[in-house]
Amino acid sequence: MRQLIRNNIAIRSSLALLGVSLVIGIFFSLASYVYFFDDEQKHTISTMQDLLNSAENTASIACYLSDKNLANEVVNGISKNNVVSKVTIHSGKTMLAVSQKTSIPTSFELPFAFKHYPDFISREIFSPFNPREKVCTVNMEINQATVNKNSTDKALFIVELLLFQNLLIASVLSLIVFVFFTRPIKIISDRLHALSPQKGELLKHPENNKENELGRLVNDVNQIIADLVSSLDEEKNLRLQHALEERKFQTFFENAETGIFKMNCKGELLSYNQALTRMLNIATDDGAPSAALLELISGQELRLHLMIDAALNESRVVSEDFCIEPGRLKEKKWINIVLHAAENDLLQGLINDITERKYKEEAAQQLAITDHLTGLNNRLGLERKLAHLMKENAHGHPSPFFLLLIDLDKFKEVNDTYGHKAGDMVLIYFSNVLTSILRKTDFIARLGGDEFVVLLCDMSDQEKAIEIAGKIITEACRPIDIGHGISASTGASIGINYASGDSFSADKLLAETDLAMYEAKQSGRSAYAIARYETSPDQPQSI
Structure with missing residues (x-):
């Protein structure tokens, strides 16, 4: 009850x-x-x-x-x-x-005092x-x-x-309340209880209550049901779409050639795909944080941590190239790492093998600084080499060297007499002479025409530089076979200049050396001259 x-x-x-x-x-x-x-x-x-x-x-x-x-x-x-x-x-x-009644009514007790x-x-x-x-x-x-x-x-x-x-009155009011309120509410409640909103079923209006507050309540409930059905359909479609996208992403994740990974702020790999496993030759992902990437870029960890800080604190995508030294890998590789921030101080990223691209870039750069005839460095190569030496000196890593500016004597006569092909043979021959005389650590460049530059790196002994200049002059004076029993005769005029460990100006250094070479030519060719410089090497000598 x-x-x-x-x-x-x-x-x-x-x-x-x-x-x-x-x-x-x-x-x-x-x-x-x-x-x-x-x-x-x-x-x-x-x-x-x-x-x-x-x-x-x-x-x-x-x-x-x-x-x-x-x-x-x-x-x-x-x-x-x-x-x-x-x-x-x-x-x-x-x-x-006196009058007194004989029959007196029975005494009556009051219910209240x-x-x-x-x-x-x-x-x-x-x-x-x-x-x-x-x-x-x-x-x-x-x-x-x-x-x-x-x-x-x-x-x-x-x-x-x-x-x-x-x-x-209470009974009539109860009847009125029942007829006009509780009964319609109960009807709505019973219908609502048996309703299947997911099927799109709607409530029916109680009799004679379509336009009043109860009717408006039913309309509102029907609107909620319609919105619910719409939301359920939309959610269902989103779930299906999400499932499809998830399967696509999983397929992409597992079969992509690009390495995909998740990383914590320490640089440890939390998860990664098979492509990254193959690319870096690391163990298969077992769910535990891995320091494999940090080990592979040993010595470059600071760059990676700077990338992580930039991605987390500045909310931007960062990208850097890293050279992976031989170790676990069979050969040297270049990889490009892309990072962007995810949730909870984690990062997501991509790794691509850019070794082939790097080699092509290096080849292109090498081609840009290489003389196509002799295979030596060209003027751009010389400028980069001098800029590198200037940067090293500025950073406190001095590297003294001698600069030899060489001009072939009688080269114009060879060209005019025997043609440009013979001239090219002379240039090739002389470049081979320089390569055979100089050390592998020295730098050789052809500036154009018959003009060459030699940098005797990490050398401060002027006598040694003069000795090398003498060998070059001797070899340059030997007859050169240009075919058909014909020999060409040339020589070499050399200007010698010295750059100490102090900072120097490349333009000034070349200008001084060029003057020295001009003096050598004026002295009768096949000779050398030493430029005038304020800071002398260990054994100073003036002309």
Whole structure:
């Protein structure tokens, strides 16, 4: 029963209305009972007073004449009222008349302890001829039990009417609430309980409630159902799309030729695909953090950590090229690492093998700085070499060297006499001479035409530089076979300059050496001259 009351709003609302009506009815019924009981008591006393007033004149005459018969008529008349139990008329100590009912109603006990009401009324009777002369006294006893019973009966009747009225009103209100509110709500609840919103089912409007608040409630519920169905369909489509994308990504992740990985802020690999495993020749991903990448780029870890900081703190994609030294790998490789920030201080990235591209770039750079005829460095190669040496000196890593500027003598005559092909053969021959005489650590460049430059690296001994210059001149003076039994004769004029460990200017160094070479040519060719410089090598010599 409790469960039924708890789960049924119609029963709960009806019981609530009846309970409230009953409480209110009881309260007002009690108030009405007290009021009407008190009013009936007052009315009874007032009636007794009126009864005495009507018999007062007759009693006055009877007492004045001492007429007992008339006095008996007075008391008998008063005794006819059912609330009077005894009436007496006294004239002094003489009893003129008395009337007492023999059958007294059974005493009636009040249900409540009300205030006390008088049960005895006394009236002094004066002479009909002298209003100041007292002739007798009329005493009247009230049957209080009868009065209480009459008062209670009347009050209870009123209470019963009030209670009935409240119950009737409560019942009608309960019926109204049931018909107009709880019943439609229950219908909506039952339909909603049996509804399958995922199938797109909608609520039907309760009868005669389409345009009111309940109808609007049903419309709102139907709108929510429609939105829910739309959201479910959209979510279903998104899940399917997500599953497809996830499968595509997994396929891409597993079969891509690009290395894909996830990394923590320490540079440790957390997960990676098979392509990265093959590319770096590392162990298959077992789920544990791996320092394999850090080991492979040993000595370059700072660059990787700078990339990680930039990706996490600046929220941007960073990319760097790294050279992986031989170790676990069979050969030297170049890789490009791309990093971008993910969630929880983690990073995602890509690794591509750019070894072939790097080799092509190096080949292109080498081609850009190589003389296509002799295979030596060209003017651009010389400029880069001097710039590198200047940078090393500026950073506190001095590397002293001698610069030899060489110009072939009689080369123009060879070209003019035997043609450019013969001239090319002479240039090739002389480049081979330089390569055979100089060390592998030395630098050789052809600046164009018949002009060559040699850098004797890490050398500060001027005598040694002069000795090398002498060998070059000797070899340059030997006859050169240019075919068909023809030999070409050339020579070499050399300017020698020295660059110490201090900073230097490449343009100034070349200009000074060029002047020295010009002096060598002016001295009769196939000779060398030393440039004038302020800082001399270990064994200074001037021309």
